[in-house]
Amino acid sequence: xxxxxxxxxxxxxxxxxxxxxxxxxxxxxxxxxxxxxxxxxxxxxxxxxxxxxxxxxxxxxxxxxxxxxxxxxxxxxxxxxxxxxxxxxxxxxxxxxxxxxxxxxxxxxxxxxxxxxxxxxxxxxxxxxxxxxxxxxxxxxxxxxxxxxxxxxxxxxxxxxxxxxxxxxxxxxxxxxxxxxxxxxxxxxxxxxxxxxxxxxxxxxxxxxxxxxxxxxxxxxxxxxxxxxxxxxxxxxxxxxxxxxxxxxxxxxxxxxxxxxxxxxxxxxxxxxxxxxxxxxxxxxxxxxxxxxxxxxxxxxxxxxxxxxxxxxxxxxxxxxxxxxxxxxxxxxxxxxxx
Amino acid sequence: xxxxxxxxxxxxxxxxxxxxxxxxxxxxxxxxxxxxxxxxxxxxxxxxxxxxxxxxxxxxxxxxxxxxxxxxxxxxxxxxxxxxxxxxxxxxxxxxxxxxxxxxxxxxxxxxxxxxxxxxxxxxxxxxxxxxxxxxxxxxxxxxxxxxxxxxxxxxxxxxxxxxxxxxxxxxxxxxxxxxxxxxxxxxxxxxxxxxxxxxxxxxxxxxxxxxxxxxxxxxxxxxxxxxxxxxxxxxxxxxxxxxxxxxxxxxxxxxxxxxxxxxxxxxxxxxxxxxxxxxxxxxxxxxxxxxxxxxxxxxxxxxxxxxxxxxxxxxxxxxxxxxxxxxxxxxxxxxxxx
Numbered sequence: 001x002x003x004x005x006x007x008x009x010x011x012x013x014x015x016x017x018x019x020x021x022x023x024x025x026x027x028x029x030x031x032x033x034x035x036x037x038x039x040x041x042x043x044x045x046x047x048x049x050x051x052x053x054x055x056x057x058x059x060x061x062x063x064x065x066x067x068x069x070x071x072x073x074x075x076x077x078x079x080x081x082x083x084x085x086x087x088x089x090x091x092x093x094x095x096x097x098x099x100x101x102x103x104x105x106x107x108x109x110x111x112x113x114x115x116x117x118x119x120x121x122x123x124x125x126x127x128x129x130x131x132x133x134x135x136x137x138x139x140x141x142x143x144x145x146x147x148x149x150x151x152x153x154x155x156x157x158x159x160x161x162x163x164x165x166x167x168x169x170x171x172x173x174x175x176x177x178x179x180x181x182x183x184x185x186x187x188x189x190x191x192x193x194x195x196x197x198x199x200x201x202x203x204x205x206x207x208x209x210x211x212x213x214x215x216x217x218x219x220x221x222x223x224x225x226x227x228x229x230x231x232x233x234x235x236x237x238x239x240x241x242x243x244x245x246x247x248x249x250x251x252x253x254x255x256x257x258x259x260x261x262x263x264x265x266x267x268x269x270x271x272x273x274x275x276x277x278x279x280x281x282x283x284x285x286x287x288x289x290x291x292x293x294x295x296x297x298x299x300x301x302x303x304x305x306x307x308x309x310x311x312x313x314x315x316x317x318x319x320x321x322x323x324x325x326x327x328x329x330x331x332x333x334x335x336x337x338x339x
Numbered sequence: 340x341x342x343x344x345x346x347x348x349x350x351x352x353x354x355x356x357x358x359x360x361x362x363x364x365x366x367x368x369x370x371x372x373x374x375x376x377x378x379x380x381x382x383x384x385x386x387x388x389x390x391x392x393x394x395x396x397x398x399x400x401x402x403x404x405x406x407x408x409x410x411x412x413x414x415x416x417x418x419x420x421x422x423x424x425x426x427x428x429x430x431x432x433x434x435x436x437x438x439x440x441x442x443x444x445x446x447x448x449x450x451x452x453x454x455x456x457x458x459x460x461x462x463x464x465x466x467x468x469x470x471x472x473x474x475x476x477x478x479x480x481x482x483x484x485x486x487x488x489x490x491x492x493x494x495x496x497x498x499x500x501x502x503x504x505x506x507x508x509x510x511x512x513x514x515x516x517x518x519x520x521x522x523x524x525x526x527x528x529x530x531x532x533x534x535x536x537x538x539x540x541x542x543x544x545x546x547x548x549x550x551x552x553x554x555x556x557x558x559x560x561x562x563x564x565x566x567x568x569x570x571x572x573x574x575x576x577x578x579x580x581x582x583x584x585x586x587x588x589x590x591x592x593x594x595x596x597x598x599x600x601x602x603x604x605x606x607x608x609x610x611x612x613x614x615x616x617x618x619x620x621x622x623x624x625x626x627x628x629x630x631x632x633x634x635x636x637x638x639x640x641x642x643x644x645x646x647x648x649x650x651x652x653x654x655x656x657x658x659x660x661x662x663x664x665x666x667x668x669x670x671x672x673x674x675x676x677x678x
Binding site for chain 1 (some may be wrong): 476487490491522524530531532533535555556557558559560561569571572573575576577578579580581582583584585586587588590591
């Protein structure tokens with residue numbers, strides 16, 4: 001049985017060790033092939049680690065980090081000055097080969113800046129992209145990228161995103177010939193802004209992709225395609241809008257305590273059970289694709305269960321050696337185009 | 340009591356006269372100050388109009404149109420060849436002053452092309468924008484623009500959108516000093532793409548606006564601002580994403596008939612009552628702002644109740660003489676900048 005070693009930044013996220021440590025315990029118990037390298041401040045966390053039985057765990061190693069990246073820190077300054085931070089050391093462990101992947105719930109901008117600097121982009125990739133698997137109405141999952149790593153994109157980058165997304169859909173999600181769609185304001189060929197129309201031309205010409213055309217915002221969760229490609233500005237707004245609506249409806253479903261009736265209580269429980277799979281926590285974990293190593297970003301607000309999902313995702317990507325698969329596919333696409 | 344005359348394209352939309360005519364009946368009954376000019380094919384609709392008592396109604400006039408714009412028609416071809424269509428005649432009636440506003444549920448692209456050609460843009464407006472009022476968690480409404488009229492925008496256009504949106508929030512929604520926000524991928528000043536950052540500079544400099552900074556996708560319905568400004572590509576994707584999630588959750592709340600239990604039935608009713616105000620039908624009707632006349636676009640799938648809301652919106656905008664108010668405000672903004 002192959003094992004996967006994941007470096008976990010236990011200081012990251014809004015809740016820090018109080019959530020990351022229990023998430024580590026859950027991951028170790030549910031994933032027998034997982035080894036963890038916990039990276040954090042020894043003084044702050046040792047009693048918590050002991051309490052959770054992680055200090056002498058056979059599949060756990062601890063690495064001390066004297067610094068922590070703050071959620072509000074400037075990414076560029078963090079990159080320059082926080083070289084002994086838990087986030088940076090987790091990335092260094094991937095670079096050195098000690099870990100197969102790393103997970104952090106810390107400052108997104110800092111993680112992206114450090115990851116690009118430490119791990120470097122794969123050949124053929126101009127800029128790494130954030131990707132996430134979304135649940136769909138038919139019970140499948142659709143991967144979507146970019147979700148905010150690049151807010152100014154050109155068509156060539158969207159083509160690279162399409163290739164990377166296809167590899168994820170194929171290897172991690174197990175889809176044969178993933179259907180790739182471009183997010184647009186209409187489904188007809190003549191719709192869209194300059195970027196989308198130019199990108200559609202490139203995607204159509206790429207033999208290695210199964211490009212199925214445009215998809216609109218109200219079809220994101222329909223399951224009619226396997227990969228949704230967009231620039232990071234649009235992707236970030238769309239994903240946050242969807243998550244915002246789900247959270248708002250979940251909040252509205254919770255009846256005010258004082259007015260709670262029996263039927264209201266039943267309705268609330270039925271509502272929550274029914275929409276559980278749409279809960280953003282269920283699909284926590286966005287991967288930064290296009291690097292020479294695996295980096296999974298958990299939501300900053302993530303609690304233990306959501307953090308567990310991010311660790312699981314990192315382990316899956318490590319098992320499938322995702323960066324190698326992406327590099328191979330990119331090489332095939334570009335040699336095909338150069339022929 | 341002032342009256343408002345609205346020209347209604349009764350042929351438009353996925354359902355045509357079978358929904359537009361009952362919507363007209365409802366509007367006449369609920370809005371005593373409303374007069375309607377129904378524009379459509381006499382042969383196709385006369386029996387339906389008679390059946391609904393509209394042929395000799397004191398507040399109804401009928402205008403025959405020999406052509407209809409199809410939902411799939413090319414806007415430019417429709418503009419050139421369908422000059423006797425119900426959509427075009429409704430716009431002509433606004434231009435001639437016979438109607439104070441018009442409403443159509445027909446082909447969006449054709450309506451925008453015809454409206455721009457017939458009614459012309461106000462001085463100071465480069466391109467008209469689609470605006471809509473969204474419901475918020477605190478029971479207020481937030482207007483958002485552009486929702487798809489312009490998929491390639493520059494910062495100057497976003498400034499014009501901000502001014503127009505402020506006028507709508509003030510006059511139609513009754514907000515004093517409306518808070519204007521730019522839709523972005525983060526709330527911090529250094530976030531966003533080139534367009535958003537440049538637009539933020541312009542909005543900050545504009546004394547006539549109450550610019551409150553950036554807003555993210557998950558805060559669209561929070562009620563923390565009164566006007567949300569974005570380019571038409573992003574706005575269209577965000578709005579459709581939100582509507583798609585609401586419709587998906589409403590569909591999921593409907594239990595399959597065969598498995599319906601008593602409690603499931605109660606939960607479904609409570610769910611639907613609770614989320615009724617989020618139903619896109621409740622806020623049907625997007626206005627094409629920045630023209631020398633009032634044009635309200637109803638959703639193509641709208642049924643009578645949703646169509647009624649679009650007619651109501653057109654009447655409200657007519658009552659407030661929205662184009663005049665926008666022209667005045669634009670003049671003030673530009674004279675202020677030129678000083």
